[in-house]
Amino acid sequence: MQKRLSTLHALSLVIAGLDPAIHRFAKKMDPRVKPGGDKGKLTRRMFSFLAAAVLLLAPVFAHAQDKSIVVASTTSTQDSGLFGYLLPIFKAKTGIDVKVVAQGTGQAIDTANRGDADVAFVHAKSLEEKFVAEGGGVKRFPVMYNDFVLVGPKSDPAGIGRTKDIAAALTAIKAKGAPFVSRGDRSGTHVAELGLWKAAGVDIEKDKGPWYKEIGQGMGAALNTSSGLGAYTLSDRSTWISFKNKGDLVIAVEGDKRLFNQYGVILVNPAKHPNVKKELGQQFIDWLISPEGQKAIADYKIEGQQLFFPNATVPGA
Amino acid sequence: MNIMRAPTTDLPILLDHVSFVAGSVTIVDNVSLAFSPGAPTILIGPNGAGKTTLLRLLMGLIRPSRGRLTWGGREGVTPARCAIVFQRPAMLRRSAAGNILYALAAAGVPRGKRATRCTELLDMVGLAALAGRPARKLSGGEQQRLALARALAKDPAVLFLDEPTASLDPAATKAIEDIVRAVAARGIKVVMSTHDLGEARRLAGDVVLLHRGCVIESAPALSFFTAPRTDEARKFAAGELLI
Amino acid sequence: MPENASALQLVFSADPALLAIVKLSLAVSLSAVACAALVGLPFGAFVALTRFPGREAVIVTLNALMGLPPVVVGLAVYLLLSRSGPLGSWGLLFTPQAMVIAQTMLVTPIIVALARQTIEDLAAEYRDELAAMNVGPLGRVATLIWDARFSLVTALLAGFGRAAAEVGAIIIVGGNIDGFTRTMTTAIALETSKGDLALAVGLGLVLIGIVVIVNALAWAVRRAGEAFAE
Numbered sequence: 001m002q003k004r005l006s007t008l009h010a011l012s013l014v015i016a017g018l019d020p021a022i023h024r025f026a027k028k029m030d031p032r033v034k035p036g037g038d039k040g041k042l043t044r045r046m047f048s049f050l051a052a053a054v055l056l057l058a059p060v061f062a063h064a065q066d067k068s069i070v071v072a073s074t075t076s077t078q079d080s081g082l083f084g085y086l087l088p089i090f091k092a093k094t095g096i097d098v099k100v101v102a103q104g105t106g107q108a109i110d111t112a113n114r115g116d117a118d119v120a121f122v123h124a125k126s127l128e129e130k131f132v133a134e135g136g137g138v139k140r141f142p143v144m145y146n147d148f149v150l151v152g153p154k155s156d157p158a159g160i161g162r163t164k165d166i167a168a169a170l171t172a173i174k175a176k177g178a179p180f181v182s183r184g185d186r187s188g189t190h191v192a193e194l195g196l197w198k199a200a201g202v203d204i205e206k207d208k209g210p211w212y213k214e215i216g217q218g219m220g221a222a223l224n225t226s227s228g229l230g231a232y233t234l235s236d237r238s239t240w241i242s243f244k245n246k247g248d249l250v251i252a253v254e255g256d257k258r259l260f261n262q263y264g265v266i267l268v269n270p271a272k273h274p275n276v277k278k279e280l281g282q283q284f285i286d287w288l289i290s291p292e293g294q295k296a297i298a299d300y301k302i303e304g305q306q307l308f309f310p311n312a313t314v315p316g317a
Numbered sequence: 318m319n320i321m322r323a324p325t326t327d328l329p330i331l332l333d334h335v336s337f338v339a340g341s342v343t344i345v346d347n348v349s350l351a352f353s354p355g356a357p358t359i360l361i362g363p364n365g366a367g368k369t370t371l372l373r374l375l376m377g378l379i380r381p382s383r384g385r386l387t388w389g390g391r392e393g394v395t396p397a398r399c400a401i402v403f404q405r406p407a408m409l410r411r412s413a414a415g416n417i418l419y420a421l422a423a424a425g426v427p428r429g430k431r432a433t434r435c436t437e438l439l440d441m442v443g444l445a446a447l448a449g450r451p452a453r454k455l456s457g458g459e460q461q462r463l464a465l466a467r468a469l470a471k472d473p474a475v476l477f478l479d480e481p482t483a484s485l486d487p488a489a490t491k492a493i494e495d496i497v498r499a500v501a502a503r504g505i506k507v508v509m510s511t512h513d514l515g516e517a518r519r520l521a522g523d524v525v526l527l528h529r530g531c532v533i534e535s536a537p538a539l540s541f542f543t544a545p546r547t548d549e550a551r552k553f554a555a556g557e558l559l560i
Numbered sequence: 561m562p563e564n565a566s567a568l569q570l571v572f573s574a575d576p577a578l579l580a581i582v583k584l585s586l587a588v589s590l591s592a593v594a595c596a597a598l599v600g601l602p603f604g605a606f607v608a609l610t611r612f613p614g615r616e617a618v619i620v621t622l623n624a625l626m627g628l629p630p631v632v633v634g635l636a637v638y639l640l641l642s643r644s645g646p647l648g649s650w651g652l653l654f655t656p657q658a659m660v661i662a663q664t665m666l667v668t669p670i671i672v673a674l675a676r677q678t679i680e681d682l683a684a685e686y687r688d689e690l691a692a693m694n695v696g697p698l699g700r701v702a703t704l705i706w707d708a709r710f711s712l713v714t715a716l717l718a719g720f721g722r723a724a725a726e727v728g729a730i731i732i733v734g735g736n737i738d739g740f741t742r743t744m745t746t747a748i749a750l751e752t753s754k755g756d757l758a759l760a761v762g763l764g765l766v767l768i769g770i771v772v773i774v775n776a777l778a779w780a781v782r783r784a785g786e787a788f789a790e
Contacts, residue, residue: 114642219753220755
């Protein structure tokens, strides 16, 4: 409340200060007799207000340059609300502002490769290892895992039934030509999906038909589209749990070992991009894999359900 | 009220075989005239005679296609002591006083003197009561008077007027003509076009009859109206149409 | 923002996170309009008042640029500002400044094209009078811009509408970072993709409300000017 008052106060002071300046400027342009002034005054007030608004809002542009890092992460971690929960804890501890740019895993690694982020926090182990091998990142640390679930309409048009076999389910979907929404955006989820088609013995590039819809967007959009179309889609469980527009979608398949989804975090290589804030970035990574950070991850729950399972200490994760 | 005038370096205005051609049309055809200090010169003639173009040439807004046009002996220079009132004057989006103040500023009148001059000019054209009114909301006659005041803000030695009363009712016409007479009385050379014979009779010192871009006759008013030398002049003075 | 608050609750309780988002949206769009006006008004006046070879082509191009797809501008600015791009050393990617840059590029053609039209029309009207008063070229430009100011407000308003409504450019160059580059439109996109449609709708209503208020202000300014204009 107090803060708001002072803003208004400042605003009126700025207008009062600017007004004579604008008045003088206007007079130079248009030497009119003062009495004409009532409407001129209104105009001047308007312009003063506009100028004041821009000036006052300028602090919004002030950079928290010193203590902040940019983390390229995935839409699934953002849409599940994990960052909203974790980052305030991290900031309270270290004072570091973490700015998360949420993109698909492929795009996040691209961003890291361009040097536009300090840390990459994604979930496609093959892409991550390639990223490090090519020198774009320093070292990959496993952080946490969750699992994927296949969701679909309650009416189950593909006749999947109660199977726990993801490969069988996918085969059934293809056989029946039931609508399926794919992220199609080189995200971790997309990469996992492609891997699962392969495991089902389906060459999806060749065998896709109009039933297979590639939307090139994030997890939330995919779920929205599936809900609207009555289609199946592969989702990470965390986004699914926190998604608020399920419609009549339900989990069709879960628990298959192949639906395991591992997250890793990597510092962008400062040798390649000197602008990378390596100390602050490393602090973030260290905290994530520390017992404290791991506990925080485990503590994040929606409706009593834990969404992510920390496993930084598990070898080979 | 005194208007101190500087020496009239723009007079006499001499046209020596001046023509103005636009595209393939000759609007002003081989005109030779002289404008000297004194009583108003009235340009008369039917529509399309070239009166407006001639005034724009005299004001220096356009250059002749052929011939020489000099102001006080100087050629090719925009005259500084000439002002013009157009047939349908454009009102600046300001008050009446604002328009005059703008003209005063453009004429280089020092800032401190502008307000006083503005009031004088408004009084002169009888618009003092409408000083704060937006100029575009004035009536036709009032706008014409304001345009006159704007032109006078330049403190001109020569004032051109292009059919200023063409679209005005008799009362407004009289108001304009009174101001023109007052202006001429102060020694400002007035060159005014009209196609109203009566007006020419009322105001003229000299009359110049134009027809199809040519000067048919140029004479003092008295001899023009009582003893016209050319046929066209006689017909025009008698009120006949000149084709 | 509290996850499960209803949209209207958030809107009326003036939740500070929501206020921050509104403040950022206004700051970015208003700044873009201000920059675009600084560049666009003189340029529009210039094109309106001068004759140069290729002028017709310039006018056609300007009008076409009004329809620049925001997402294309976003991509172009992203490539410019990326660390691997030519202006990377400025470190502007994923900041509000980048968003202002992108929106300025979107808004400037609108202001230039509309200003050119307005000023050209007024110049035709004023031409004889200003010539008769011996007003020089700089004075002419200043007079025309000043006298046309109320119509130019409409051009600014059109620019603001474009800036406030777009999401494609700023989401690419800003990154939709929570608490830093998240504006009303990008927040709506995010909440929609999280399935929180009620909140997205609430934000949408706030956005519409703000646009209506700005329009009302501009209308008031025009009304004030009508006295002199017509």
